[in-house]
Amino acid sequence: xxxxxxxxxxxxxxxxxxxxxxxxxxxxxxxxxxxxxxxxxxxxxxxxxxxxxxxxxxxxxxxxxxxxxxxxxxxxxxxxxxxxxxxxxxxxxxxxxxxxxxxxxxxxxxxxxxxxxxxxxxxxxxxxxxxxxxxxxxxxxxxxxxxxxxxxxxxxxxxxxxxxxxxxxxxxxxxxxxxxxxxxxxxxxxxxxxxxxxxxxxxxxxxxxxxxxxxxxxxxxxxxxxxxxxxxxxxxxxxxxxxxxxxxxxxxxxxxxxxxxxxxxxxxxxxxxxxxxxxxxxxxxxxxxxxxxxxxxxxxxxxxxxxxxxxxxxxxxxxxxxxxxxxxxxxxxxxxxxxxxxxxxxxxxxxxxxxxxxxxxxxxxxxxxxxxxxxxxxxxxxxxxxxxxxxxxxxxxxxxxxxxxxxxxxxxxxxxxxxxxxxxxxxxxxxxxxxxxxxxxxxxxxxxxxxxxxxxxxxxxxxxxxxxxxxxxxxxxxxxxxxxxxxxxxxxxxxxxxxxxxxxxxxxxxxxxxxxxxxxxxxxxxxxxxxxxxxxxxxxxxxxxxxxxxxxxxxxxxxxxxxxxxxxxxxxxxxxxxxxxxxxxxxxxxxxxxxxxxxxxxxxxxxxxxxx
Numbered sequence: 001x002x003x004x005x006x007x008x009x010x011x012x013x014x015x016x017x018x019x020x021x022x023x024x025x026x027x028x029x030x031x032x033x034x035x036x037x038x039x040x041x042x043x044x045x046x047x048x049x050x051x052x053x054x055x056x057x058x059x060x061x062x063x064x065x066x067x068x069x070x071x072x073x074x075x076x077x078x079x080x081x082x083x084x085x086x087x088x089x090x091x092x093x094x095x096x097x098x099x100x101x102x103x104x105x106x107x108x109x110x111x112x113x114x115x116x117x118x119x120x121x122x123x124x125x126x127x128x129x130x131x132x133x134x135x136x137x138x139x140x141x142x143x144x145x146x147x148x149x150x151x152x153x154x155x156x157x158x159x160x161x162x163x164x165x166x167x168x169x170x171x172x173x174x175x176x177x178x179x180x181x182x183x184x185x186x187x188x189x190x191x192x193x194x195x196x197x198x199x200x201x202x203x204x205x206x207x208x209x210x211x212x213x214x215x216x217x218x219x220x221x222x223x224x225x226x227x228x229x230x231x232x233x234x235x236x237x238x239x240x241x242x243x244x245x246x247x248x249x250x251x252x253x254x255x256x257x258x259x260x261x262x263x264x265x266x267x268x269x270x271x272x273x274x275x276x277x278x279x280x281x282x283x284x285x286x287x288x289x290x291x292x293x294x295x296x297x298x299x300x301x302x303x304x305x306x307x308x309x310x311x312x313x314x315x316x317x318x319x320x321x322x323x324x325x326x327x328x329x330x331x332x333x334x335x336x337x338x339x340x341x342x343x344x345x346x347x348x349x350x351x352x353x354x355x356x357x358x359x360x361x362x363x364x365x366x367x368x369x370x371x372x373x374x375x376x377x378x379x380x381x382x383x384x385x386x387x388x389x390x391x392x393x394x395x396x397x398x399x400x401x402x403x404x405x406x407x408x409x410x411x412x413x414x415x416x417x418x419x420x421x422x423x424x425x426x427x428x429x430x431x432x433x434x435x436x437x438x439x440x441x442x443x444x445x446x447x448x449x450x451x452x453x454x455x456x457x458x459x460x461x462x463x464x465x466x467x468x469x470x471x472x473x474x475x476x477x478x479x480x481x482x483x484x485x486x487x488x489x490x491x492x493x494x495x496x497x498x499x500x501x502x503x504x505x506x507x508x509x510x511x512x513x514x515x516x517x518x519x520x521x522x523x524x525x526x527x528x529x530x531x532x533x534x535x536x537x538x539x540x541x542x543x544x545x546x547x548x549x550x551x552x553x554x555x556x557x558x559x560x561x562x563x564x565x566x567x568x569x570x571x572x573x574x575x576x577x578x579x580x581x582x583x584x585x586x587x588x589x590x591x592x593x594x595x596x597x598x599x600x601x602x603x604x605x606x607x608x609x610x611x612x
Contacts, residue, residue, distance in 0.1 A: 002102040006164045006174045006194030008069040014062025017072035020200035031087035035098045036070030040171045047087040071164040073100035090129040092136035096168045101128040103161035103181040150177045176217040182355040185209040192219035206241040210381040255599045257401035267406040269445040270395035275417040286390045293425035296346045302331040302362035303350035306408045312481040313577045314415030322422035331358040335365040348374045352407040354382020376414045401600045440572040447569040451582040462590035474503040475523035486584030493592040503536040516544035524551040525576040
């Protein structure tokens with residue numbers, strides 16, 4: 001969850017660290033801190049509770065904190081309440097070791113107890129302080145170098161971590177260790193950078209090294225060296241990042257979220273173009289040949305949050321087009337039950353960051369059981385991308401807002417492409433239908449653009465319900481999957497309680513919650529199911545609900561039932577989630593803005609969930 005930045009070079013470190021942290025604040029914003037030093041001088045640590053701006057004000061934008069080597073951190077609290085005492089960086093008593101940390105040390109209590117018996121005392125509630133003092137213990141006990149101390153630390157602890165560490169005896173160097181939490185290294189002439197994610201350092205370098213699991217890095221002005229847990233040096237090749245630095249800027253938009261909503265036509269177009277060559281789905285680059293696809297008799301999709309909702313859409317589309325059974329699993333539950341998997345099962349893991357802890361654990365469980373795996377991810381070189389057997393990359397570019405929009409839309413496209421490729425490989429599609437579906441997909445970016453042109457009506461409507469207490473989203477089939485995502489967008493950024501229900505389930509309990517003035521949003525894009533959902537909307541209207549209808553152009557009779565109706569362009573009904581979700585994203589955004597909330601950084605949430 002938390003954001004980490006490190007820098008060593010000839011320039012002043014603090015402004016660089018603060019700028020990097022500002023680009024990672026979506027990863028956590030309970031508190032923040034810096035540790036900076038000049039040469040062999042004393043390391044100065046400054047912390048602040050709350051948003052990063054408090055730390056920036058405390059250090060006058062970094063001007064009062066001098067030094068050319070340092071580490072910074074923005075925190076999402078796990079162990080210990082948000083406070084200045086619990087904020088990172090943490091230090092050993094004599095500042096021999098100073099570190100920032102992302103992750104959770106699971107055997108923290110046991111280690112703390114043993115360190116106390118060795119004379120260590122603790123000032124915070126955090127597992128990070130325990131980690132720092134365990135590294136200090138090994139460093140002093142064995143009298144070896146930092147690589148050895150970190151290796152011993154990694155062998156002793158359980159859990160996940162990305163650590164950036166300063167050692168007093170190595171004044172212009174930064175050391176890092178990684179297990180299950182992301183960490184990247186960037187190099188420029190005479191400078192080295194460390195970060196949790198690419199946007200933090202993209203302004204300074206495009207030459208990126210992805211640290212692997214159970215690896216250690218040593219950074220100085222001469223470059224970076226990498227080691228495995230046995231302290232053996234590793235040869236590692238850099239990745240050249242192709243994102244524009246401007247892609248991580250707001251570019252005149254009030255928030256990143258609305259900017260990213262508007263970037264969806266291009267992101268969808270780029271992803272389609274990467275998966276379709278010469279009018280055909282081309283997945284051979286991911287190793288998914290027709291021969292491979294023919295052997296797949298069952299699919300299990302594991303994902304979290306919006307990625308899970310993209311998986312629900314994919315389930316409907318794959319089963320209808322390819323006639324292959326699909327089960328969609330919450331990744332956080334997948335490995336805690338005995339899922340039925342066999343050699344002809346494909347496990348698909350969907351994740352924007354490629355570092356989601358539960359999704360990564362699901363992938364590893366599938367691989368442990370000898371099942372073929374496919375990753376649908378947005379970040380090249382991420383853990384899930386490296387460990388999966390096959391990878392389909394979505395081309396959403398950097399997504400900064402915590403609430404995903406364009407990454408979700410590109411995940412939908414990847415699901416459609418997989419469905420078409422499977423259907424073709426299994427002889428379920430003729431040439432004419434194949435060509436028609438391809439044309440429908442190629443038309444999606446323009447149709448999404450048309451929906452965005454109607455945003456003022458949605459903004460007006462959202463303002464009317466900014467003070468709502470409860471909102472319900474209902475639909476059937478693909479419309480139910482869209483409702484799930486619409487409801488999540490609403491609750492996570494507006495803090496309004498919202499729920500999504502398969503419309504036919506209302507009578508089985510949820511309708512008891514409907515009362516005068518409650519907003520019910522009906523999604524009705526599936527022609528075969530429209531009348532049934534209209535009937536469900538009439539049931540809640542008779543109990544006082546205010547109805548918003550979301551449907552495709554031509555279904556104007558819905559206005560006889562709904563109080564407010566939004567129309568989206570017609571497309572193949574299996575792909576309609578790509579256009580139907582846009583008004584719901586806009587609605588969630590505008591409700592949040594009307595309530596005066598921090599849209600990009602909703603409370604208690606972080607962009608990349610890298611801890612269980």
